Amino acid sequence: MSHINLLPWREQQRKEQQKEFTVLAVLVGLACLVGIFLTHISINAQIGYQERRNTYLENEIRILDRQIREIRDLEATRQALLDRMTIIQELQASRPLAVRLFDEIVNTLPDGTYLTRLTQRGMNLELAGRAESNARVSAFMRNLEASPWFGEPTLQVIETREADGVRLSDFRLTVPQTAPAEDNGEAAQ
Structure with missing residues (x-):
C-alpha cells in the first residue's frame, strides 16, 4: 500500500525554512558582530601603533631642535670669535702704521x-x-x-x-x- 501523508507538509516546510532563515540570520548577525569587533580591535591596534610612532618622532624632533639650537649657538660663538680675531689681526697689522703716521706728521x-x-x-x-x-x-x-x-x-x-x-x-x-x-x-x- 502506498503511503499518503495527510499532515500539512507545506506548513511544516515553511516552519523549517523559517527556522533555517532565523538560524542563518543569527549566524550572519554574529559573524557581522565578530567582524566589527575584530575590525575595531585592529583599528585600535593600528591607532596605538601610530600614536607610539608619533610620540617617538616628536621626541626625536625635540632632540634635533635642541641640537640645531646648540649648533646655531656654536656658529654664533664661532662667528664672534672670528670677528674678534679679524679685529685683532687688523690692529696688529695697523700698529706699525700708527707709529709711521705720527712720524710722518712730525716730519711734515x-x-x-x-x-x-x-x-x-x-x-x-x-x-x-x-x-x-x-x-x-x-x-x-x-x-x-x-x-x-x-x-x-x-x-x-x-x-x-x-x-x-x-x-x-x-x-x-x-x-x-x-x-x-x-x-x-x-x-x-
Whole structure:
C-alpha cells in the first residue's frame, strides 16, 4: 500500500525554512558582530601603533631642535670669535702704521707750528693747531699733500688772533689718510 501523508507538509516546510532563515540570520548577525569587533580591535591596534610612532618622532624632533639650537649657538660663538680675531689681526697689522703716521706728521710739521688736537675718523684725520702765521699753515698743508701717507688736505677754519703780544693763527683741517703700497706690505708682515 502506498503511503499518503495527510499532515500539512507545506506548513511544516515553511516552519523549517523559517527556522533555517532565523538560524542563518543569527549566524550572519554574529559573524557581522565578530567582524566589527575584530575590525575595531585592529583599528585600535593600528591607532596605538601610530600614536607610539608619533610620540617617538616628536621626541626625536625635540632632540634635533635642541641640537640645531646648540649648533646655531656654536656658529654664533664661532662667528664672534672670528670677528674678534679679524679685529685683532687688523690692529696688529695697523700698529706699525700708527707709529709711521705720527712720524710722518712730525716730519711734515714746519717750525713755528704745533698741533693741539688730532682725531682719526676712519681713514680721515682731523688736525687742529696753532701756527705763527698763515704762511706756516700753508706750508704744513703743502707738506701733507707732498707726503705719500696723506691725500689732499682741506682747510676747515683759520682764525688769526693776538695773545700776549704774539700773533697766532688757529687752524683746523682734515686730510685723508693713505699708505704707500710698499709700506702696506711691510706692515702686513
